[in-house]
Amino acid sequence: MPLNDLVSQELRDKPANITDETGRQTHRRWDSFAHVQLMVAVEDQYSVKFSNSEIEQIQNVGQLRALLRDKGVVA
């Protein structure tokens, strides 16, 4: 599943509304709880594991995509 679709599913929003700038500061449903749920959903979907500090530092979809790229996943 493409990353934007996964994010839209977790945030219950239309995929068209999800961009690389969608993030904790810009999406009203992306709270601390949704953040953890989203990170674990991404881990499960792409078979990767994030450290606590990586999870803490991710602020938006663009950063999440870049982190996945660093781990060898194109999402």
Place this chain on the structure above:
Amino acid sequence: MVFASYAFAFGFLPIVLSVVLGTSAIGHRTAAKLLLFIASLVFYAWWNPPYLAFLLAILAFNYVIVSWLVTTPPNKRFRRAVMIGGVVANIATLLYFKYWTFLVGQVGAVLHEPLEPLALAMPLGISFIVFQKIALLVDAYSGQIKRLGILEYGLFVSFFPQLISGPIVHHREVIPQFESENSVRYSATGVPVAIAFVVIGAFKKVVIADSFSSHVAAIFDSQSQVGFIAAWEATVSYTLQVYFDFSGYSDMAIGLGLLFGVRLPFNFNSPLKATSPIDYWGRWHITLTRFLTAYIYNPLALRATRRRVALRLPIKRSGVMTPAAFAALLALPTFVTMFVAGAWHGAGYQFMVFGVLHGVYLVANHGWRVLRTREHLDLAPSTASVAACRAATLVAVILAIPFFRAESVSGAWSIVSSMLGVHGLSAGASAFERSFVFLIVAVFIASQVLPNTQEVLHDALERVTSPLAKHPGETSISRGRSWPRIVWRPTIWWACALGAVAWYVILHLARPSEFLYFQF
């Protein structure tokens, strides 16, 4: 030494500024940083010189451990044990100084035998100092810190604007600034912005917050029962006092940091305008919320969520979270986090109740979101619904405040029950003179309609600090959402207005009082 005092404003600060920035200007930046470090130690020792031994001990202990963690490879044996040992030692220090008297007293009460704990003087700002060190140890262990210069480390932990009451800065946002060429250097464009922060912060503390203290104390410290009106007056007064006191302190800290070319993170974003408890904790004491989320809530929630995913237990059904998942993945981590948040503020059951009460608010808020999803009630917010949410949040926050201020749970409950009308709606008229009630109303309206300091000064701050100093999560603060939109500019009119405010503040410095958060 408090920021809002003659000794600081006309003694310590001008001397330190001229010596440190002067040394830097003649090309000795390392010496300037060393002088700033020494000045910060003097600032800490001012209250009670023996405290300095505590600060130096905790500073040296953590430097040794962090340096070892930074320089050893991730697969080295005992690495995890050393990190845990360091964290435990820091927590033990906090427990010993802050909670020992309370814990011994409770054990004595259980045994029906009064025990005499050692009379311990709590070092100032211990909760802030310890939390910062825990973050440093955990991040050094996880490989986030690549190198650690002793001078930058010393400045990061002791930098006097944030030493006693935060903002709780993260090494990631401060150490690179001290390493850059822009810090500890005079900036002609930065100084006016810094002074604006300091003057506005001082006004909030000295003129607004301190006006409430004696009236609040008269109600909360009296043993007699108060009526409905008096209880609300006193509690709303304390809500305003603690907000203007701590946000005033934070504004001053940001301004003082900026005088030395260091941008500290924002700590408040008009929390009394929050539209939900979740929103409130994103606006109140932001750097504490950030710490608790990163180092307590996230690890707990992550562990529980990963475990549930690994066991293939359901988290959602038809896109809606199951009750079991809600309890395990959200409610429990939230209660634990908020319990720590409450207890962090002081040794006493009332602080724990305060934390758990906010935990209930947050869980109810998340539960409401789940319910809205299930019932497809996700409607676009209207002006009326936003106003209703804001009012409900404010009432919930104010009802929890007595547990934050009273000396005991029973004292807090007495005030809360009066606020709920248990002691009669008409019992006791206004506790305060009419002019003071007008002050409460005026300050309350100001807190609801005026833009906050960050909204006024954010654009200017962006212009005078490097992108390096920008803190994650500050984007939403910058927008001038409040009406009227007031934006500071380097004009003669702003200079005259802030000069007049500064003069008024200086006249009131003769009655110095400590910041409320110093006790934490």
